[in-house]
Amino acid sequence: MSKNTVLILGAAGRAGQAFAQAFTQAGWQVLAQARKPLPATLTALPQVQALRCDATDSATLLQLAKQATGEVQVVLNALNPPYHRWEELLPPLAASAQSTALALGALLMLPGNVYNFGRELPAQLTLATPERPDTPKARLRIALEAQMAAAAAQGLDSVVLRAGDFFGGTGSGTWFDLALTAKLSQGDFVYPGALTHIHAWAYLPDLAQAFVQVAARRAQLRGHHRLHFxxxxxxxxxxxxxxxxxxxxxxxxxxxxxxxxxxxGLVIPSWRAVAEMRYLWDRPHQLLDGELRALIGTPPHTPLDQALRMSIPALQTAGIAQPHNTKLNAKISP
Structure with a gap:
């Protein structure tokens, strides 16, 4: 079994849990940072060690990481503040992740998104697609990634693995569970845009496995890199x-x-933050992954029907979609 160690920031969150499970399955030791107690699915894993602290307290975070078992090779920033608090929280969280990775001599990994491409994002998104800071979240993400790139001069190795909207995993808070399937039990499919438009999605367990495969090739990732999933x-x-x-x-x-x-949104900040993202549903878009394929080969890819089948029961467990129809339950249970 590999003795590699990854420090996952925000391990109690939806993405953090998926990343932690994928890394443990691959034989890694996981240092799981979280402000709140870890879910039982993680505490039951012997390879997972909890680091209970605030992610912005970089001094305490670094001390706990150094005291833990094993040298940290990778720091994965899975921190995701509430949509309406990005301006306030995203910069300090990102700065703490960057300083921690630099101090540990570890590869810093970040799940990216398509916000960087702005309101007029084209139908096909490549690494050469211009980034446009014409929305608040685009400006924040572009600045964050630019800081990671600039830190290469100080010796920081980093990689941004950009993906579409998440679905799957444990928890709630994505377009998939708060919109598309929120009223599935009532026989309704709630879609934010035109049904004819292509939209980029990432099945979270697949994306988590891709992170593991990229992390395993960290020796090839000197300096700053961007990849598309x-x-x-x-x-x-x-x-x-x-x-x-x-x-x-x-x-x-x-x-x-x-x-x-x-x-x-005039009175509810979280609604206003969501409404700002409507443009993503007005613009057909997909990510092209040639560079990722060149690095790891064929990326993990669960067939759509299987991925959806695995995602909906997780939402039911969280109490978000409870089909009342026994036939429906039988159809979607794994």
Whole structure:
């Protein structure tokens, strides 16, 4: 078994849990930073050691990491503050992750997204696609990644693995569970955009495995690197058809009430932050992953129907979608 060690920041979150499970399955030791207690799925794993501290307290974080068993080869920043608090929290969280990785001499890894490409993002996104800081979140992400790149002069090795919207894993808080499948038990499919548009999705367990495979090649990642994870780039109609087949029933398509969200955003900051992202549903887009394939070979890719089948029960467990129809339950249970 490998003695490699990864420090995962935000390990109690949805992405952090998926990353921790993928790294342990690959034989890594995991230092799991979180402000709150880790979920039982992680505490039950002997390779996982909890580091209970605030991620912005870089001095304590570094001390705990150095006291833990094993030299840390990788720091994975899975921290994701609430949408409406990015301006306040994202810069200090990113700075702490960067300083910790630099002090440990570890590769810093970050899950990226498509925000960097701005409101007018083209249909195909490559590493050569211009980044446009024309939205608040685009400006923050571009600045964050630029700081990682600049730190290469200080000896920091880093990689951003950019992906589409998450689905799967344990927990809630994504477009998939808060919109698309939120009313699945009522026979409704809530879609934020045109069903004919391609949208970039990342099945979280696949993305987590890709991070493990990239981390295993850290010796080839000197300086700063960016990679794209293609995931599932599909039209809304394809998602609808696949979900209908899994559920064994027709679903009624409902539109997301963007107007109400924009109006409510005048008093509810989280609604305003979500409404700012409407452009992602007006612009068909997908990520091209040639550089990732050159590094690790064929990326992990669970077939869409299987990925959806595995995702919906996790949402049911979290109490988000509870189908009342026994036939529906039988159809979607793994």
């Amino acid at each position: 293609a995931g599932h780039a599909v039209e809304g109609q394809v998602l609808l058809d696949t979900l209908q087949a899994l559920c064994g029933r027709r679903l009624t398509v409902r539109e997301l009430p963007w107007g109400l969200m924009k109006l409510g």
